[in-house]
Amino acid sequence: MSIPRRLGILATVGIAGLVVPVVGLIVRTSWGRVLSDIGDASSAVRVSLVVSVIAVTLAVLTGVPIGWVLARGRFRGRTVLRAAVLLPIVLPPVVSGVALLAALGRNGSFGRWLDGAFSIGLPFTTAGAVVAAAFVAIPFVALVAEAGFRGVDAELEGVAATLGAGPWRRFRRIVLPQAAPALAAGIVLGWARAVGEFGATITFAGNLPGRTQTLPLAIFFELEQDPAAAFSLSFVLVVISLGMLLAARRAWMR
Amino acid sequence: MLAVDVTTRRSGFELDMSFQVGEDEILGVVGPNGSGKTSLLRIVAGLDPAMQGRVLLDETRWADTGAGIWLPAERRSVGYVPQGSLLFPHMTALDNVGFGMTEPEKALAWLERLGIADLAGARPAELSGGQAQLVALARAQARSPDVLLLDEPLASIDIANRASIRRTVRRELQSGRQHRIFVTHDPLEAVALADRILVVADGRVSQIGTVEDLRRHPRSRYVAELLGLNLFAGTARGGVIALADGAVLVAAETPDGPAFATVHxxxxxLYTSRPSGSPRNIWRAPVTAIEPSLERVRIEVGGSVPVVAEVTPEGARGFREGDDVWVAIKASEVQAYPR
Amino acid sequence: MPILGVILAACSSGTDTLTVGAASSLTEVMDAVGDAFEGSGVIVSAAGSQVVAAQVREGAPLDVVVTADEATIDRLAAGGLLAGEPVRIAGNRLVIVVAAGNPKGVAGLADLVREDVTVVLAASQVPAGAYAAETLAAAGIVVSPASLEPSVRAVVAKVRLGEADAGLAYATDISADVAAVELPPGVGTDASYFAAVVGATSHPESARQFVDFLSSDRARAVFRTHGFAP
Structure with a gap:
């Protein structure tokens, strides 16, 4: 099918706007030092890996059930609940950080209780960085999982029930296999989001190398100290993100 | 004995039915689309709750709202073949059949029994409507359920395979000792497969009985139409049935009191001029519709006593919509019975 | 936020509006100085000095740059990104910033190593962070900060929010809800602010006038009323 010329022109402008910065980054990257720059940033790489993997694990454990509730739940206020759950996707990350501080900070309503009851303080800890990353990753997983679950005919579960399958077996044997590609895509997107998290992390968890300084934070500070290293690390993140997008797309389209 | 007595209500739709199905019996539920047939099956299967009432299988209470009992589908010994088969798309035909079995390795025997063992490895997307229907039937029967429920079992089958699939379905239906209920919008299908027929209209039992019962004594215009009969209601006395607005119908024999009468x-x-013979019932009325079919032509006549006639194509020549015709019915062709 | 500031500034930099990239500790005082300047209008884009420097390096449309240390602006000069020599325009001194009322009883730098005192500092890339590191090293004190914040204002914010108990910031950063614990005379590196004209400015004339004005008596008076050292 042919594309109307006006749409084509606007799309071209938009694509250029999206691609040019990335091309600029690639051009500025000094290839010879990418590996050594990653080595120098190994603590940030490690923090990013630990934080994002734990965050995405939390996101799967909670986001998938949330997606299920949103897809199949029949109750009042579901629309409002969905909006509330998906809010972090559209919220400016720094606002997420402020909100986390307000709730889980040392003086936060919930954080004060955590501190008093368990002596748990989240700000300035790796756990805090995990919370910040999970806060933005969970909605992604939930959103994609909901779409995946919606794609599974609910009548099939009814048939499975008449064949003696209880709720958990129906979920595991009928729903999960059919929603698996969507869930895989959701996990990848949620992970990408967790790796890339910056605003909420620096606001809520602070910036300490080896503990809360993730790759994006390291890049931010490296830009002054050693801009070339910032370009190297940014390039690495671009490659990782692109890879994850392609993987998600493959999983989604399968 | 499966005893069903349930009431339920959903936005703009009410269902209130009471009936029983014996072990070894096939009950055909027939009615127009939207009359509540599928809802009934889902309540019996345990997929939808009834607002009020009971579903009993012999001594076992599947549902009893008064006692707060409601068994979910997975705890009822029920096999359900939904409309459109609804096979699990991510499993082979064999795995579909084995899904509910305690010994899934015996699934193949069920496919063999329905003559589709060669489809064992096929995915549902590769099956025709009729093949999928047979797999779904095997899947439901593989658990040897006490109650088998089928929703429009022959609806999604291509014409080419209809006869052979119908044969297989009928053989399977008639082979077991089970309470069997199937739902259809097609009276012919109901007549062909069922021991007894339950006619549903607007969520209620319009009439229930054997095909013969229904044919002999239809108790509503809908049932009569299903069976292709003219139905009249009136008050009978000494061989004369007084219909509404003063018309009368003469029969060879009538009960006394409120009565139905059928005429095939x-x-x-039908005549273009007044017939001279002996018919006791003769009147004049306009033709409202002429519908040709393969062997016969249906001619609907209006007036104060609307009636449908079936004539040969040759006999139908000379009649036109809007023309007045003479209608004649012999008294011996009027079957009257108490209302 | 700093990026947004630059974009807004870029959009509104008409014929004779100057855009000044300034260290975050100067946020309020630069507005006041700008108001006092009788030449062009002045828009201030405040961020950590290292961010401002990075913006100059990447060609942001800044006309004047003001950093909170000499090293950062010298690097810009060495890169040939400035027009003319940087000028020292004001000074500042470090204090320990604590919550109002000083609930943890922080009396001096030595208290910053206490287990029960959560300390945040500015990152070493930020002048205030460099000054803090220098000051602590000179005092022979090894602090384990909970976080290295992207600007000195972020340090104050974390203390104000109660997430941290103490931090090192400029005396001029002290505002409501927080208090300063002064360092003894002779302890603590004093900060110096330097200004220069950005080489790529499209308003070299008025930019030069503004930088000259920054070291004038009138500007010094404004700095003084805001608590800055000469």
Whole structure:
């Protein structure tokens, strides 16, 4: 099918706007030092890996059930609940950080209780960085999982029930296999989001190398100290993100 | 004995039915689309709750709202073949059949029994409507359920395979000792497969009985139409049935009091001029519709006593919509019975 | 936020509006100085000095740059990104910033190593962070900060929010809800602010006038009323 010329022109402008910065980054990257720059940033790489993997694990454990509730739940206020759950996707990350501080900070309503009851303080800890990353990753997983679950005919579960399958077996044997590609895509997107998290992390968890300084934070500070290293690390993140997008797309389209 | 007595209500739709199905019996539920047939099956299967009432299988209470009992589908010994088969798309035909079995390795025997063992490895997307229907039937039967429920079992089958699939379905239906309920919008299908027929209209039992019961004594215009009969209601006395607005119908024999009367459309004769013979019932009325079919032509006549006649194509020549015709029915063709 | 500031500034930099990239500790005082300047209008884009420097390096449309240390602006000069020599325009001194009322009883730098005192500092890339590191090293004190914040204002914010108990910031950063614990005379590196004209400015004339004005008596008076050292 042919594309109307006006749409084509606007799309071209938009694509250029999206691609040019990335091309600029690639051009500025000094290839010879990418590996050594990653080595120098190994603590940030490690923090990013630990934080994002734990965050995405939390996101799967909670986001998938949330997606299920949103897809199949029949109750009042579901629309409002969905909006509330998906809010972090559209919220400016720094606002997420402020909100986390307000709730889980040392003086936060919930954080004060955590501190008093368990002596748990989240700000300035790796756990805090995990919370910040999970806060933005969970909605992604939930959103994609909901779409995946919606794609599974609910009548099939009814048939499975008449064949003696209880709720958990129906979920595991009928729903999960059919929603698996969507869930895989959701996990990848949620992970990408967790790796890339910056605003909420620096606001809520602070910036300490080896503990809360993730790759994006390291890049931010490296830009002054050693801009070339910032370009190297940014390039690495671009490659990782692109890879994850392609993987998600493959999983989604399968 | 499966005893069902349930009431339920959903936005703009009410269902209130009471009936029983014996072990070894096939009950055909027939009615127009939207009359509540599928809802009924889902309540019996345990997929939808009834607002009120009971579903009993012999001594076992599947549902009893008064006692707060409601068994979910997975705890009822029920096999359900939904409309459109609804096979699990991510499993092979064999795995579909084995899904509910305690010994899934015996699934193949069920496919063999329905003559589709060669489809064992096929995915549902590769099956025709009729093949999928047979797999779904095998899947439901593989658990040897006490109650088997089928929703429009022959609806999604291509014409080419209809006869052979119908044969297989009928053989399977008639082979077991089970309470069997199937739902259809097609009276012919109900007549062909069922021991007894339950006619549903607007969520209620319009009439229930054997095909013979229904044919002999239809108790509503809908049932009569299903069976292709003219139905009249009136008050009978000494061989004369007084219909609404003063018309009368003469029968060879009538009960006394409120009565129904049926006349087969082929027993209705139409003439362009007043016939001279012996028919006791003769009146004049306009033709409202002429519908040709393969062997016969249906002619609907209006007036104060609307009636349908079936005549041969040759016999139908000379009649036109809007023209007045003479209607004649012999008294011996009027079957009257108490209302 | 700093990026947004630059974009807004870029959009509104008409014929004779100057855009000044300034260290975050100067946020309020630069507005006041700008108001006092009788030449062009002045828009201030405040961020950590290292961010401002990075913006100059990447060609942001800044006309004047003001950093909170000499090293950062010298690097810009060495890169040939400035027009003319940087000028020292004001000074500042470090204090320990604590919550109002000083609930943890922080009396001096030595208290910053206490287990029960959560300390945040500015990152070493930020002048205030460099000054803090220098000051602590000179005092022979090894602090384990909970976080290295992207600007000195972020340090104050974390203390104000109660997430941290103490931090090192400029005396001029002290505002409501927080208090300063002064360092003894002779302890603590004093900060110096330097200004220069950005080489790529499209308003070299008025930019030069503004930088000259920054070291004038009138500007010094404004700095003084805001608590800055000469």
């Amino acid at each position: 459309p082929r027993a209705v004769s």
